[in-house]
Amino acid sequence: MPIVSAGLSALLKQSWRKTSATLAIGSLSFSLLLSLYAFAHVLSDWMAGIATREVVNFTWIQFGTSNVDLGWVLDPLSAIMLVMVSFVGLLIFIYSTGYMKHDENFTRFFCFMSLFAGAMLGVVIANSLLLLFMFWEIVGLTSYLLIGFWYQRPAAAAAAKKAFLTTRIGDVLFLLGIVWLFAQTGTLLLYNNGAGSIESAALSLLLSQPAALGLTAAGAIGLLIFAGAAGKSGQFPLHVWLPDAMEGPTPVSALIHAATMVAAGVYLIARVYPLMAAGALAGGTTTALTVVTWVGATTAVFAALIAVAQNDIKRILAYSTVSQLGYMMAGLGIGGVAVGIFHLITHAFFKALLFLGAGSVIHGCHEEQNVRRMGGLKSDMPLTFLTYAIGMLALCGFPLLSGFWSKDSILEAAQHWSVAKAPFYMLVFGALLTAFYMTRQMAYVFGGHWRGGKPAHESPAVMTAPLGILAFFAMTLGFIGTPAWPWFRAFLDGKTAEFDWHVLLEPGLLTLMGISTVVVLLGIILAWKIYGDRSPRPTAPDALEKAAPIAWGWLSNKFYVDEFYGATVIAFYAWWARVSDWLDRRVWGGVVAGVAWLFSMGARLNRFLDTNVVDGGFDKGCEELTVGGGLLSRMQTGRVQTYLRILALAVVVLAAILIWSYKT
Amino acid sequence: MTPLAGYLLVAALLFSIGLAGALTRRNAILVLIGIELMLNAANLNLIAFWRYGPHPEALTGMMFAIFSIAVAAAEAAVGLGLVIQIHRHAKTTDLDQMNRMKG
Amino acid sequence: MSIVFYILAAITMAGGLAAMLLKNTVHCALALTVAFAGLALLFLNLDAQFAGFAQILVYIGAVAILVVFAILLTRGSETPNDEIFSKTWLAGLAVAAAVFAVLGWAVFESARVLPHETAVPEVTVQQIGVALVERYVLPLEIVAVLLTAALIGAVIVAMHEKEEPK
Numbered sequence: 050m051p052i053v054s055a056g057l058s059a060l061l062k063q064s065w066r067k068t069s070a071t072l073a074i075g076s077l078s079f080s081l082l083l084s085l086y087a088f089a090h091v092l093s094d095w096m097a098g099i100a101t102r103e104v105v106n107f108t109w110i111q112f113g114t115s116n117v118d119l120g121w122v123l124d125p126l127s128a129i130m131l132v133m134v135s136f137v138g139l140l141i142f143i144y145s146t147g148y149m150k151h152d153e154n155f156t157r158f159f160c161f162m163s164l165f166a167g168a169m170l171g172v173v174i175a176n177s178l179l180l181l182f183m184f185w186e187i188v189g190l191t192s193y194l195l196i197g198f199w200y201q202r203p204a205a206a207a208a209a210k211k212a213f214l215t216t217r218i219g220d221v222l223f224l225l226g227i228v229w230l231f232a233q234t235g236t237l238l239l240y241n242n243g244a245g246s247i248e249s250a251a252l253s254l255l256l257s258q259p260a261a262l263g264l265t266a267a268g269a270i271g272l273l274i275f276a277g278a279a280g281k282s283g284q285f286p287l288h289v290w291l292p293d294a295m296e297g298p299t300p301v302s303a304l305i306h307a308a309t310m311v312a313a314g315v316y317l318i319a320r321v322y323p324l325m326a327a328g329a330l331a332g333g334t335t336t337a338l339t340v341v342t343w344v345g346a347t348t349a350v351f352a353a354l355i356a357v358a359q360n361d362i363k364r365i366l367a368y369s370t371v372s373q374l375g376y377m378m379a380g381l382g383i384g385g386v387a388v389g390i391f392h393l394i395t396h397a398f399f400k401a402l403l404f405l406g407a408g409s410v411i412h413g414c415h416e417e418q419n420v421r422r423m424g425g426l427k428s429d430m431p432l433t434f435l436t437y438a439i440g441m442l443a444l445c446g447f448p449l450l451s452g453f454w455s456k457d458s459i460l461e462a463a464q465h466w467s468v469a470k471a472p473f474y475m476l477v478f479g480a481l482l483t484a485f486y487m488t489r490q491m492a493y494v495f496g497g498h499w500r501g502g503k504p505a506h507e508s509p510a511v512m513t514a515p516l517g518i519l520a521f522f523a524m525t526l527g528f529i530g531t532p533a534w535p536w537f538r539a540f541l542d543g544k545t546a547e548f549d550w551h552v553l554l555e556p557g558l559l560t561l562m563g564i565s566t567v568v569v570l571l572g573i574i575l576a577w578k579i580y581g582d583r584s585p586r587p588t589a590p591d592a593l594e595k596a597a598p599i600a601w602g603w604l605s606n607k608f609y610v611d612e613f614y615g616a617t618v619i620a621f622y623a624w625w626a627r628v629s630d631w632l633d634r635r636v637w638g639g640v641v642a643g644v645a646w647l648f649s650m651g652a653r654l655n656r657f658l659d660t661n662v663v664d665g666g667f668d669k670g671c672e673e674l675t676v677g678g679g680l681l682s683r684m685q686t687g688r689v690q691t692y693l694r695i696l697a698l699a700v701v702v703l704a705a706i707l708i709w710s711y712k713t
Numbered sequence: 714m715t716p717l718a719g720y721l722l723v724a725a726l727l728f729s730i731g732l733a734g735a736l737t738r739r740n741a742i743l744v745l746i747g748i749e750l751m752l753n754a755a756n757l758n759l760i761a762f763w764r765y766g767p768h769p770e771a772l773t774g775m776m777f778a779i780f781s782i783a784v785a786a787a788e789a790a791v792g793l794g795l796v797i798q799i800h801r802h803a804k805t806t807d808l809d810q811m812n813r814m815k816g
Numbered sequence: 817m818s819i820v821f822y823i824l825a826a827i828t829m830a831g832g833l834a835a836m837l838l839k840n841t842v843h844c845a846l847a848l849t850v851a852f853a854g855l856a857l858l859f860l861n862l863d864a865q866f867a868g869f870a871q872i873l874v875y876i877g878a879v880a881i882l883v884v885f886a887i888l889l890t891r892g893s894e895t896p897n898d899e900i901f902s903k904t905w906l907a908g909l910a911v912a913a914a915v916f917a918v919l920g921w922a923v924f925e926s927a928r929v930l931p932h933e934t935a936v937p938e939v940t941v942q943q944i945g946v947a948l949v950e951r952y953v954l955p956l957e958i959v960a961v962l963l964t965a966a967l968i969g970a971v972i973v974a975m976h977e978k979e980e981p982k
Contacts, residue, residue: 689808690808690904697911698911723829726916738836746845747836749875753852757859760867765934769939775939776944785874786879787962793886796890797886800890
């Protein structure tokens with residue numbers, strides 16, 4: 050539906066703002082209704098105890114005897130994702146009507162947003178990896194268009210290009226995985242009544258094929274697909290595009306980088322989880338999943354460290370997103386689909402809330418984005434403050450809020466991971482850092498007194514209303530996944546769930562909940578002590594910076610990852626481009642020029658031959674003829690006696706011949 | 714030397730003299746005189762062969778010679794008539810100057 | 817070879833040479849007549865009486881006179897200092913010499929097979945007449961036509977041209 054509205058919006062003129070907005074919101078609401086209906090359908094089936102996975106496949110291309118099939122799938126996972134995407138998207142759309150009111154490219158904005166929403170929905174319900182990849186690419190394209198929405202700013206254009214190129218690297222590896230999978234199993238459909246590529250028959254085939262480095266084909270393909278997900282979801286080392294993507298408008302950041310696009314990567318891994326988990330020994334794990342976990346955990350800590358030292362309100366949130374994505378990936382690797390997706394859902398809500406709140410702050414502070422120049426917004430923007438606080442606490446994992454439950458399920462799975470304990474400690478440390486930097490941000494933005502220019506004002510209702518709705522969900526959504534009532538996991542796995550209070554009181558679980566709570570409070574208190582209600586001047590160095598300047602330098606410069614890339618990859622690429630250019634101009638161009646020169650030489654030779662040999666020969670021949678004619682004509686003296694003489698001579702010769710012959 | 718050879722030689726000599734005169738003298742009439750000499754030499758040849766040939770009673774040689782005389786007379790008449798006509802036009806009988814057919 | 821033959825041969829050749837070498841054209845014509853006479857005598861020596869007398873009648877009686885007439889009619893243009901021989905007389909002499917060489921050679925080559933003496937043929941005028949109308953009637957008629965044509969042609973050729981109206 051949204052794709053249709055996107056197409057229509059593309060045809061509208063700039064001035065028809067209301068129409069494009071209505072189209073976009075209308076289509077997405079319609080999609081929401083459809084998603085809710087689908088969800089209800091799946092839910093009812095689940096409650097009746099029927100295993101729910103409905104698949105609709107159709108043939109797209111036929112070449113020879115083999116086909117390329119595409120299809121849609123509706124199962125609990127996709128149903129939940131559908132609802133989440135359309136709901137959060139709808140809220141962000143409504144919010145954008147207020148945020149982008151002063152922008153002149155209103156229509157174009159909603160066109161791209163609708164296209165993005167449609168593509169995201171397509172990713173969610175695709176049953177074929179090929180169809181998924183096609184929508185994946187459209188998502189990438191629209192993210193490029195939206196990040197670079199204000200393309201007149203060179204920073205925005207560069208950020209969009211960076212995003213596209215970085216995700217491209219992941220996409221190439223993803224495509225390799227797809228091709229390999231197709232070559233091995235002959236189909237790209239995920240589920241096809243037992244013939245799908247991640248169903249058991251195909252999986253056993255893949256497991257029996259060895260690839261390089263001791264991996265099976267299944268493992269190798271899984272890693273390739275993970276590479277694609279890593280690019281889209283900003284895992285280390287392909288995370289460099291995400292913070293720069295903050296150049297786009299805030300609703301874009303909210304939609305793309307909180308709720309949906311970055312979630313697409315996590316969703317992809319969840320979708321092909323059977324492939325990733327194939328061959329796992331009982332209680333153990335596969336190579337692919339191990340890699341996923343380590344990458345996720347590393348990203349979580351890495352990004353959190355950088356977030357501590359950032360000064361742009363959106364950049365802090367961006368690094369927070371990267372960190373949380375790491376959590377999600379780790380959750381997928383350690384605990385399975387339910388764990389990772391649970392955190393994905395909760396994160397979508399409170400991250401969208403935080404981004405929209407940041408947008409409200411930016412809007413209220415007249416497009417100011419540096420936290421050092423904000424302050425005291427507690428009283429100036431109360432609604433925003435309230436909702437932002439809720440979101441922040443949810444993110445930190447404050448007890449009883451949604452983030453608490455989802456993060457804890459990850460931590461619990463990590464604690465029991467059989468391979469290594471290190472991820473657990475890394476994730477706990479990450480939680481500490483999360484609390485720390487979020488409190489720092491809160492202190493800078495809302496605490497103290499105003500340090501900026503003009504005074505700030507509260508945002509209009511069209512912007513604050515979605516904030517409120519999201520806050521509500523941020524608070525309550527956690528309850529569907531508590532260990533006491535593991536409804537979420539049961540829903541995804543197709544089992545039943547029971548509400549059991551006593552599970553919460555298990556010692557192991559209780560200890561874990563206690564540890565996480567303590568960690569969160571520790572982080573908050575630490576940050577409050579350092580930053581507190583003070584409002585340092587914008588130009589004064591940060592408190593931590595004074596304490597540990599070198600570490601601060603590392604952190605605030607994002608560990609110099611970008612610079613590293615610039616020195617190596619980009620430099621190499623530029624050099625390669627120069628070499629190719631030289632080759633093209635000198636070598637190939639030289640060949641072409643040489644051939645042309647050869648031809649011109651040939652033509653010149655031809656002309657020479659023609660003029661001198663042919664013409665000359667001809668002229669000479671004519672000359673000879675003339676001379677000969679002259680000679681011959683001299684014989685015609687016109688005198689009788691001459692003729693007579695010659696006659697007599699001829700007779701003599703004849704006679705001589707005759708006599709001679711007669712003699713012999 | 715047989716008589717026949719003698720006659721033949723005389724005829725050859727006469728022929729050559731006539732030819733030499735025809736080829737070298739400038740006056741057109743003298744060329745015609747030379748031609749008459751040549752014809753006469755040929756006649757002598759014919760008669761000599763008739764006389765010393767195998768069948769003199771066939772009269773072949775004699776008849777040939779007689780006809781030759783008749784034709785020579787006719788030819789002389791016409792030729793001299795031509796020379797007279799040329800003389801009227803070119804006012805001269807010098808053959809060296811008559812080269813209007815020159816190529 | 818009898819002495820008569822040699823004398824007659826000498827006379828004939830002298831006449832011929834004189835005809836070709838003399839400067840005065842009339843003298844040449846007269847020398848030609850001498851040569852004709854010598855030839856007629858040679859015919860007689862060869863027992864070809866009819867041919868000899870025909871020679872005298874026709875050649876000396878007609879052709880020689882004709883030549884003299886022509887000489888006299890074309891006399892005016894000659895000057896006494898004219899060259900009598902053409903500029904390229906040596907080439908002509910060479911050709912004539914070549915011809916004589918070939919003919920002489922032929923005679924000498926065939927000297928072996930030539931008969932020495934044969935019987936004198938008995939030829940009467942009657943025989944000649946009979947042969948003319950029997951065996952040689954065709955040539956006779958043709959020669960008659962030829963003579964007629966020559967007569968007419970000579971007259972036309974030598975005729976004064978009609979005066980063109982100016």
